[in-house]
Amino acid sequence: MSSPSAQTLYAAIDATWPAAAFHRNGPWTLRRGAGGGSRVSAATLQTEATVADIKAACDAMRDMDQTPIFMVQQGQDDLDTALAGQGLVIKDPVTLYSVGLDRCEWPKPPRMAGFAMWPPLAVCLDIWQAGGIGPERVAVMDRAATPKTALFGRAKDSPGGTAFVALKDGIAMLHALEVLARLRRHGLGRDLMYSAAHWARSQGATDLAVLVTTANEGANRLYRGLGMQAVGGYHYRTEP
Structure with missing residues (x-):
């Protein structure tokens, strides 16, 4: 496909x-x-x-x-x-x-990174807030009138990361992936992506997609390392 x-x-x-x-x-x-x-x-x-x-x-x-x-x-x-x-x-x-879920051989997510729920837990809101994703952006998630979920994961026995995924026409779009700074480099971002793919398959999605700023080198490495392909892009123009 x-x-x-x-x-x-x-x-x-x-x-x-x-x-x-x-x-x-x-x-x-x-x-x-x-x-x-x-x-x-x-x-x-x-x-x-x-x-x-x-x-x-x-x-x-x-x-x-x-x-x-x-x-x-x-x-x-x-x-x-x-x-x-x-x-x-x-x-x-x-x-x-994006990556086609029929071609994606990612493993099943670890048990501690596989919690999917809506609405998000309070700890998810706290993690987003720590990463600069405040109530106005959570309100964007609330507005999405499609199948959707928050993902929650732990690292080193502590709450560590969260993400938002929503489905449209077979595409599961992942947004707002956030891992607490003190728990990065423990594979939790990767495990949350595994969780996103697992949830997307359960909803009948054919593809998993994500968007990331070019300046976010760590996230770009993560997605490329998982075998996702760059399929497009955009930039903004605004007043200086």
Whole structure:
């Protein structure tokens, strides 16, 4: 089975990590993020945009009390050039990884890294909070109207890590993988990925996908080391 296309993954991101509201504005889809970060606040282009369209989108985002920010998806080189011409700068390049679960020979997760539940335990919220994933991003998870779960794992007999996984059209998207700093380098991130694959299979998913900033070298090594393939990406452009 071939890997899902980048466009399919973009749609899965919107469903599994949804904005508080979506609005159509000319050629754009605008998102109201409600404090949930760039991914749920960025405008995306649906057709073609003029300079006037870019300025109108910036005004509309300011009217929502948001800093203008645009997601530039793979292949949108003309848009990237136009946004740069308006003084908008690159922020947070992101790589999309996926693996087909029919080709994935990962082992069954260890018992202490295989807890799946929704809603998340209080200890999951504490781990996310320690990693900078606060209530606004947890609210994004709550909004996802798809099959979903929180994962919880332990390391060295202590609560250690958590992640969020949600399903859309056969793609299980993993978000917000967080391991406490003092318990990193004990394999818990890998074990949580095993747990994600195990849960995804139980839900009938065909693929497991994740997105990570290029700057996060440790996470990129983890996903590549597990045999996941880079299948797309994007970056943002925003005001300096």
